[in-house]
Amino acid sequence: MDKERNMLTLNIIGAGRLGKTLAQLARHSGRYRIGVVLCRSLAAAEQACAFIGGGEPRDSLQALPAANLTLLAVPDGAIAGVAAALAASGDVAAGSVVFHASGVGEAGLLAPLAALGVQCASLHPAFSFAEPARAVQGFAGTRCALEGDPAAFPALREFASAIGGVPFDLAPGGKAAYHAALSIASNYLVTLHDLAARVAAQAGMSDDIAAAVLGGLMRQTLENTLALGPPAALTGPIARGDAGTVARHRAVLSAADDALYCALGLATARLAAGRLDTAAQAALGRVLQPGLRAE
Numbered sequence: 001m002d003k004e005r006n007m008l009t010l011n012i013i014g015a016g017r018l019g020k021t022l023a024q025l026a027r028h029s030g031r032y033r034i035g036v037v038l039c040r041s042l043a044a045a046e047q048a049c050a051f052i053g054g055g056e057p058r059d060s061l062q063a064l065p066a067a068n069l070t071l072l073a074v075p076d077g078a079i080a081g082v083a084a085a086l087a088a089s090g091d092v093a094a095g096s097v098v099f100h101a102s103g104v105g106e107a108g109l110l111a112p113l114a115a116l117g118v119q120c121a122s123l124h125p126a127f128s129f130a131e132p133a134r135a136v137q138g139f140a141g142t143r144c145a146l147e148g149d150p151a152a153f154p155a156l157r158e159f160a161s162a163i164g165g166v167p168f169d170l171a172p173g174g175k176a177a178y179h180a181a182l183s184i185a186s187n188y189l190v191t192l193h194d195l196a197a198r199v200a201a202q203a204g205m206s207d208d209i210a211a212a213v214l215g216g217l218m219r220q221t222l223e224n225t226l227a228l229g230p231p232a233a234l235t236g237p238i239a240r241g242d243a244g245t246v247a248r249h250r251a252v253l254s255a256a257d258d259a260l261y262c263a264l265g266l267a268t269a270r271l272a273a274g275r276l277d278t279a280a281q282a283a284l285g286r287v288l289q290p291g292l293r294a295e
């Protein structure tokens, strides 16, 4: 009975992949009672409640019951509109917490609610919610970035921890840089793999051999750079100041691949600068000039 009384109410607006997952985890934590689960169609809301194992399905923002926390888990482009409609409804209490889960969008998307004294923030789990049933299994340990009104942070830190996440704070205005860092680490790693595989095919390596050779090297290098830091993990011709090898690489690349090679090569040369003398640095700078390769 006491436990029931101490539970916090969580309303979910937009119960898709992320909304359903976080709601089920919150319910299972025993700390949260699921209030309203709102989608644009009642059928979708009912389906979400069945997955979550609780909640009252709704398809309208009108007369929302009070909640300690309200999660806006709608697509990024819908957050500002839903926040404005919620503010207009007058049903969200000042002092309660409303948060969204966008990676790049800031708490400012909730400005009409903040103007009413609602504590507004964003909580972004660095996790891919491809399929809710799988996501609830794999969520534990996920880092959750908090940004926005610091008054909302204690409640959101508690929420993130209760669902198995590990919360951390972002600097004010840091959302775009945070999301850019994640995109570079995740997406550009894939782009690099694709570039390497394309160049390996030029050498006559079969897909199987290339996957084994590049995969082994990429895994080993990733472990090294995570353990040692980028400057110490760097090996290869640029780290050795070997401009001749760099010129031979460039001579066999397509124009598009060469442009990428040079951009990344110049950044790599800057990373290696601490262990190269001035003459080697200058030679690398010359041999990596885009568009100036020896044909």
Ligand SMILES: NC(=O)c1ccc[n+]([C@@H]2O[C@H](COP(=O)([O-])OP(=O)(O)OC[C@H]3O[C@@H](n4cnc5c(N)ncnc54)[C@H](OP(=O)(O)O)[C@@H]3O)[C@@H](O)[C@H]2O)c1
Residues within 6 Å of the ligand: 013, 014, 015, 016, 017, 018, 019, 038, 039, 040, 041, 044, 045, 072, 073, 074, 075, 076, 078, 082, 100, 101, 102, 103, 124, 125, 126, 127, 128, 129, 130
């Ligand atoms: N998926 C991920 O891996 C992931 C990871 C981190 C953060 N996020 C963030 O989580 C948020 C939700 O993403 P998601 O992937 O869960 O999206 P999703 O699967 O497309 O779900 C969005 C949900 O919002 C509902 N919805 C759409 N427009 C609405 C509106 N105007 N009013 C009320 N409900 C509305 C949709 O249901 P109906 O169509 O039935 O209305 C659906 O249930 C986004 O901010 C996203 O950036 C997602």
